[in-house]
Amino acid sequence: MTDHIAIPARAGDDLSGPLVSVAPVAFPSRDRPVELQVRLTAPMTDRALPIVVLSHGHGPSQYVSSLYGYAPLANYLAASGFAVLQPTHLDSATLGLRHADSPEAPLYWRSRARDVSSVLDHLGVLDKVVPDVAARMDTGRIAVVGHSMGGHTASMVLGAQPRDPATGHRVNARDERVSAGVVMAAPGRGGDALHPRAARHYPVLNDTDFTTMAPPTLVVAGDQDHAHHLNVVGAAWQTDAFHLSPGLKFLLDVHGGEHSLGGISGYDSAETTDENLTRALLVLETTAAFLRTQLGVDDRAWSVATARLAREHAALATVHERRKDIPRWTDAQLRRVQQGDDFHVAPDRDADRTPGRFIWVWAVALGGDVYVRSATRNSRWVHSAVTYGRGAVAVADRELRVEFSPVDDEAAKDRADEAFRVKYSKDPYFSEDLLKNSRHQIVRIRPLGP
Structure with missing residues (x-):
């Protein structure tokens, strides 16, 4: 039988189904050159759904970098019992703003983090568009997930502070409503780790402070994701959020994984250079298990998933844990x-x-x-x-x-x-x-x- 990712059909007790997906949903877009559009994907029947805001990457494909991308990840998370919200950020190739005369172009890094908070600010929009789903969402349990540049966005929402190249100031975009996150194949530290060309073209990556990123976070990185165009360190660069931040952190080290981690960003996506459904499914399963435990859906989901990984899939990935005490006032x-x-x-x-x-x-x-x-x-x-x-x-x-x-x-x-x-x-x-x-x-x- 051909391997496949069983979504949205029910696959044992772990997944829910069927799913409902609604797009585009227009959110308030003050001080934004275009309307903020969002996709909502959720189970049709489950109740008390925790919320996951999924931030897309900055890749070259037309639709992967938008609410139309990341279907494998969005669908799997929804099938695991979450309401998934996918905003289209201003750097999406679908909007044509990457070369606009804007101080934030081409990455729109600050606007990306604002999009996440804006979606959470205006969840009431969903009461009118999809009232049945909105009534089943638990606004007290929220996580953020991001891949590539979306991982940078997720890191900011979780508390990492890049330095604004225009002002020299640290930018604090931490949203306290977000209690956990998953950072996938995301940029690491700047300084001497950054490729000189990347430092010139993407100056915001020059200096990111991870010491302020305290919430529980799963960092996912492929050990073959070298990103030579961005850094001079190699694949370890994408693990900086794990090594440099305080609090409870986990690293899913995906053996043989490249930037798309087996194909999480789209079905049959041209961007995927390491298409491997087994690898992609492992990343999806581990991500969902982490969020189910952190958001109080299933206290045992993470321990069961990691034990199974160590027992059956050690050749595919390794999980590392690090807990660094967060300094507190007495x-x-x-x-x-x-x-x-x-x-x-x-x-x-x-x-x-x-x-x-x-x-x-x-x-x-x-x-x-x-x-x-x-x-x-x-x-x-x-x-x-x-x-x-x-x-x-x-x-x-x-x-x-x-x-x-x-x-x-x-x-x-x-x-x-x-x-x-x-x-x-x-x-x-x-x-x-x-x-x-x-x-x-x-x-x-x-x-x-x-």
Whole structure:
């Protein structure tokens, strides 16, 4: 019998079926040159469906890089009990914008991450278009999956911070609604690992900081995916998100796998240089099992899948696990910040980590993090903090190395405003105008590890 990927037909107890797929669904597209279109694929009967946002790559094919691509992956995830949402990003070959006169062209890397958050912001659109499916979606359980440049997008949504080549600032696109992710065949670190031509044509890849990518993540990489046009390291480059990020991480090392990992990006796709249905199915099964466990669908799915892989398919792939502790503020430090008024910051002055001068600031403890702000227009210390992302703080006569990141999410700004209001409302300098005028200068601070 010819090998095939059994989708969407029922295949044992693990898969659901049949599926429903609806496209294109138009989402709000403010400040976007074209409408944001999305495909929804989901089981027709299952309930309490976790959501997966699937970000396509930047490949050369006309339709693979759009909501029309990645059918093997989208269908398998849907058949595994997820509602899969596929946005068409601005770099899609179907839109013809790769050579547009735009500072984001050709990759539209920032817009890609915004697309993921925009889809989650406007899930209510589905209530009108596909109300039956929308009523069965669980908006409290969300993951992101991306392949190739879509893996870069997924990494950003999970917390990785590239440096904007236009401003020199780190870009924080972390969406806290997303609790786990899968990063497939994605770009790694920049610097001396990047091919000089790639550094010129895709400058955003020059410097990505994975140390801020904390959520549980499965990194999938083919050991024959050398991507010589992008890097000088070889296939190991696509494993950087696994090796350089904190928290619980897994690596699926696909033996013999090239960039398309056996054919996950399309049925009979011309881009697939290593077409192998057994390999592709293994990647799909492992991805689905990881997400089913991380999103609370089946606590045993991951352990069962990895045990079976080790027992029956060790020649095809290997799973590695890495758990790096995430530095946290201690309860005592958070109490001191919240109860005291002696918090000082000293952002680094340049990329060479030249120490800055300590400055007293307002500070609040919120959700396990520390938030500070400046009421000074165009604050120099805020500029240094968000540009260089590192520095020191002093609290309770103790100095700590920390990382700084700007707060861009409006809901997070609202929460921070309320925390500052509660703590400082009796301060003679406090006013509602001060909060309003300094919302763009709220900075989150987290401790760095040793």
